[in-house]
Amino acid sequence: MKKALLIILALTLCLAMAGCGAKESGTEPEEPAETETETEEEAEETDQEDQQEGEDASILAFPPFESMDAYGQPLSSAIFSGKDVTMINLWGTYCPPCIGEMPELEKISQALPENAQMLGLVIDVAKGDQDMMASAQEIIESTGVTYPSILVTEELLPMLYSFQYVPTTLFVDSEGKVIADMVIGADLEKYVSTLESLLEGWTYEG
DSSP states (O other): HHHHHHHHHHHHHHHHHOSSSSOTTTTOOOOOOSHHHHHHHHHHHHHHHHHHHHHHOOOOOOOEEEEOOOOOEEEEGGTTTTTTTEEEEETTTTHHHHHHHHHHHHHHHHHTTTTTTEEEEEEEEEEOHHHHHHHHHHHHHHTOOSSOOOETTTTHHHHHOOOOSEEEEEEEEETTTBOSSEEOOHHHHHHHHHHHHTTTOOOOOO
């Protein structure tokens, strides 16, 4: 477990250096001053789109795992079975955009139909790390979240290295297979539109 903690620390530092979130809700891009700047920005957007496509292609399924939630309750990949759609929100205890969107995620979670569910995955808290579990608990309680957050295990580490930002959100089926494009950054509208496209007849009215 010490080895896993060191790896998680390195991962957390990398994510923190890259930027906590790729985008936040309500953030407007600055207008370019010149045509040349527009061309550069368009090229950058294309690079970002290519990068996201590559990331989406690399995450085909959630790996099998045996873990626990932030309160020490057992959790495994079996939690996906019986649900057509599971939305998994990757967050960090150090990430303000992650924490800021959690009350809205709870509202979405409460509105989901029986064949869907919400989960968190807290990327900087390892299974059994009591101090960090306490930090996660404080955040969960302050934001009013009731859906469980998975703690990191060695089985999950290879997948986590595929991500550059938190929050990042995945959508998987009953076998843990990814069934929609991931959402990078806090984007509530995108979460809802993706869920509505996956859950026939369901509309979010929050």
